[in-house]
Amino acid sequence: MRIPKAVERLVSSFEKLPGIGPKTAQRLTFYLLHVPQAELDTFSEAVKQLKSNTKICSICFNVGEQDPCQICTDRERERNMICVVEEPLDVAALERSDGYRGLYHVLHGRLEPLRNIGPEELHIHDLLPRLENGTISEIILATNPTMEGEATAMYIAKIIKESRIQNSGIRKIKITRIGRGLPVGGDLEYADDVTLARSLEGRREF
Amino acid sequence: MRIPKAVERLVSSFEKLPGIGPKTAQRLTFYLLHVPQAELDTFSEAVKQLKSNTKICSICFNVGEQDPCQICTDRERERNMICVVEEPLDVAALERSDGYRGLYHVLHGRLEPLRNIGPEELHIHDLLPRLENGTISEIILATNPTMEGEATAMYIAKIIKESRIQNSGIRKIKITRIGRGLPVGGDLEYADDVTLARSLEGRREF
Structure with a gap:
């Protein structure tokens, strides 16, 4: 048949x-x-x-209906911190969590040398101009806690540290990485070694 | 957002x-x-x-590009047996297996009283007219070996047995059910009880 x-x-x-x-x-x-x-x-x-009715924001590269997007134009958000994520879906997830009120920067991927995805394929270098006007005091690197996500976070931290902005002496930008450890509802017994090690490193005073 | x-x-x-x-x-x-x-x-x-370029065959209710479909019009197939299946995908699977050269009858579902799917919602009663001209000598009931599939097979067997054709005395139509047992590559140890029982019932001489 x-x-x-x-x-x-x-x-x-x-x-x-x-x-x-x-x-x-x-x-x-x-x-x-x-x-x-x-x-x-x-x-x-x-x-x-799908694509004709959505726009990629020219500031943060999130997916939205306008350019610049709702978040970038919202005057009520904290405009001194940028959270760097891999995908637009990560923005949606963080917004749902209600734990963050700052700005975003969407990379649209992660560094994957094996798949020929380098910094030029992502919106990594578009991040630096956003730091130039001096309003940003913190960059939160919220790429996924995978091998590629960690490498991407390390790469971004490095280019910011080496950039003109960070070395001009006016104001240091704090670079942070999202906390890694046991997920809420998780079980110590079944956690992998790396997660356990990270959760010990990331312990906080009670 | x-x-x-x-x-x-x-x-x-x-x-x-x-x-x-x-x-x-x-x-x-x-x-x-x-x-x-x-x-x-x-x-x-x-x-x-999808739907405008496909036709449902008015004889066997399989999905094809013509009506009647390729299989129903193929003079080289064995035209004395009909294999009754639930879905067009089952026809594709049986054709791939290369184990069958007869005709098909696609029900487009199975009896599911809990979802209000009775014989009227399926192409069950369209099967009987196909048996009338006396060329069919065997009906293979190849509905899935699930609860609903078994019930559907039993129902079809019953209406054929009670039908005028079967009782006219000219020619008895053989009604068979596909073999149930251990799948090839399966493991006796992990087989469920019902499958094991069926594979003993369906044993054949070596």
Whole structure:
């Protein structure tokens, strides 16, 4: 049996998505065969319009509806700290946590030498001009606590430390890294060695 | 931060797919933000055209490009047996296995009283007219070996046995169920009780 071309096309589109293999792609496609055409049209429009109706903020590179984005233009936020994250989804997660009221800087990835992703492929060097006007007093490096995320954080810390701004002597910018340790609800017994070591390093007075 | 409407719309479209939760839907959407517009257009077209470029065969209810489908019109197939399956994907799987050269009948689901899916919602009663012309000598019930699949197979076996065709005395149609037992590459030690019991029932001479 030859699978119809229309089905094959959608299967191969689904397969390109991260975490979706050939089996899942087939399952999703055959599921959509049972769905009313109106719903397919909505889905199709949403895919088509995704990029034309979103804008990347030219200041922080977050995804939003305006440029500059809502956060960059919000006068009520603390404008003296920038939190550097890998992806727009990380901004959404931090905003949900309600623990941060400052500005953001989205890198759109992390340094991955094995995949040929260097500093030029990310918005790393766009961060320095934001520090020039002297209002920023702290940079929080909130890249993921993975091997690549740590390397990216170290690289950013290094270029800020070596930059003209940090060495002009007017004002030192504090560079911090998000706390690493046991997740809330976690279990000491099952934590890996590195996490445990980090949670001891990062201990705070009670 | 408000998530852009275009992003929200696509997230909610993804969420409607089976096995995709809110987190995965967000991840897929933000992934697509990095994809070139041309690829989004291909994806969007594939979704839109899925149903208009596929036809449901009016004989076997399989999904294909023509009606009747390739299998129903193929004169080289064995036209005396019908294999009853739940979904078009099952046809694809059986075709790949190369173990069957007969015809198919796709139910488009299984009996699920808890979800209000009865015989009327499936193509169960469309099976009987196919048996009337007397060319069919065997019906293979290949619904899934799940609770619902077994119930569906039992129901179909019952209506065929009670039907006019089976009782006209001209020719008895053999009704069979696909073999159940240990999957190839499986391990006796880890098999569940029911599967083991079935594999003993279904033993064959060596």
